[in-house]
Amino acid sequence: xxxLRALGSYVPARVVDxxxxxxxxxxxxxxxxxxxxxxxxHFAGPGETVATMGIAAAKDCLAAAGIPASEIGMAIVxxxxxxxxFPGPASVIAAAAGISLKPAxxxxxxxxxxxxxxxxxxxxxxxxxxxxxxxxEIMSRVxxxxxxxxxxxxxxxxxxxxxxxxxxxxxxxIVDAVLASxxxxxxxxxxxxxxxxxxxxxxxxxxxxxxxxxxxxxxLERNQVKPADVGTFLMHQANLNLITRVAQTxxxxxxxxxxxxxxxxxxxxxxxxxxxxxxxxxxxxxxRDPIVLAxxxxxxxxxxxxxxxxxxxxxx
Amino acid sequence: MDxxxxxxxxxxxxxxxxxxxxxxxxxxxxxxxxxxxxxxxVSALEKEFSxxxxxxxxxxxxxxxxxxxxxxxxxxx
Numbered sequence: 001x002x003x004l005r006a007l008g009s010y011v012p013a014r015v016v017d018x019x020x021x022x023x024x025x026x027x028x029x030x031x032x033x034x035x036x037x038x039x040x041x042h043f044a045g046p047g048e049t050v051a052t053m054g055i056a057a058a059k060d061c062l063a064a065a066g067i068p069a070s071e072i073g074m075a076i077v078x079x080x081x082x083x084x085x086f087p088g089p090a091s092v093i094a095a096a097a098g099i100s101l102k103p104a105x106x107x108x109x110x111x112x113x114x115x116x117x118x119x120x121x122x123x124x125x126x127x128x129x130x131x132x133x134x135x136x137e138i139m140s141r142v143x144x145x146x147x148x149x150x151x152x153x154x155x156x157x158x159x160x161x162x163x164x165x166x167x168x169x170x171x172x173x174i175v176d177a178v179l180a181s182x183x184x185x186x187x188x189x190x191x192x193x194x195x196x197x198x199x200x201x202x203x204x205x206x207x208x209x210x211x212x213x214x215x216x217x218x219x220l221e222r223n224q225v226k227p228a229d230v231g232t233f234l235m236h237q238a239n240l241n242l243i244t245r246v247a248q249t250x251x252x253x254x255x256x257x258x259x260x261x262x263x264x265x266x267x268x269x270x271x272x273x274x275x276x277x278x279x280x281x282x283x284x285x286x287x288r289d290p291i292v293l294a295x296x297x298x299x300x301x302x303x304x305x306x307x308x309x310x311x312x313x314x315x316x
Numbered sequence: 317m318d319x320x321x322x323x324x325x326x327x328x329x330x331x332x333x334x335x336x337x338x339x340x341x342x343x344x345x346x347x348x349x350x351x352x353x354x355x356x357x358v359s360a361l362e363k364e365f366s367x368x369x370x371x372x373x374x375x376x377x378x379x380x381x382x383x384x385x386x387x388x389x390x391x392x393x
Contacts, residue, residue: 202376205351
């Protein structure tokens with residue numbers, strides 16, 4: 001068995017609100033808020049990297065878990081915006097977090113990376129014990145921060161998140177995961193070498209609007225859980241309207257979907273874990289209802305993870 | 317009611333406004349549809365024409381005008 005044990009996050013200190021971003025991309029700040037639902041986002045500082053932010057999130061998670069890094073058997077790091085081709089940030093993050101001489105795996109998947117990492121970690125715990133999942137993204141450096149790049153620049157922010165998946169204990173048991181990929185739409189959202197991020201927004205929204213509710217319904221149906229019985233849906237914070245649409249399609253109140261995109265924008269793979277961390281710190285414990293984690297992103301890759309409360313185990 | 321008229325009625329419903337698009341008029345460029353109403357349009361077309369539109373066919377270009385929607389539906393029948 002595998003459990004969600006603890007969460008952590010890090011966002012850069014610099015906050016960029018719509019009043020600051022608007023002139024940079026040639027957009028009215030009021031339009032920015034109306035079009036995106038985003039009030040502000042965080043941008044990495046000059047000395048920050050995907051790795052440094054990931055290290056901060058990893059340490060935050062380990063502190064929340066209350067276990068030393070020496071008890072971590074594996075690290076999986078998701079990032080679509082790492083600064084170099086190889087090595088990816090996983091080994092550097094693991095070493096700096098104190099996870100030495102253990103396997104550290106990169107998942108360069110972008111938005112769905114942290115969800116896939118959690119699903120993989122749930123399997124890996126059998127061999128490696130505690131698995132630390134980290135997601136870190138600096139999206140502000142891969143978009144065009146000018147009027148030509150307005151449509152994508154306004155959506156993204158920087159940040160990192162982490163999740164400890166344990167074989168021993170936790171606040172929720174990971175009971176199932178449904179993951180899928182479709183390379184036929186790989187061109188619709190991509191980050192080529194030496195080019196800014198490209199996104200065919202209409203295609204992405206169209207695909208996500210269909211695939212996300214479907215994959216969530218699939219993981220629930222095969223575990224005999226009704227959407228209405230889910231306490232909280234934790235989704236990749238890509239788009240406020242998309243989250244609302246997924247809720248409507250599933251027939252659940254949209255307040256069951258945790259949302260913090262207004263304060264961070266879309267931080268790609270980190271967004272799911274940043275949202276989950278905020279939710280976990282606020283939620284009444286012990287957990288009483290199942291939770292669903294879901295994400296959709298470049299690849300296309302998408303999926304959903306179902307976790308149920310663990311009433312009989314010590315709460316991490 | 318012919319196919320184009322049925323399509324226009326569906327487009328009106330999902331757009332939520334009175335419109336009368338020309339067959340070749342881009343429903344996106346004219347502001348009739350956006351990313352989210354496009355998803356509604358696809359679902360409404362499936363229901364109205366009793367077809368299942370696979371995800372592999374979900375490209376905005378196929379649904380960009382009444383004429384293109386009609387051509388796509390004909391290709392599915």
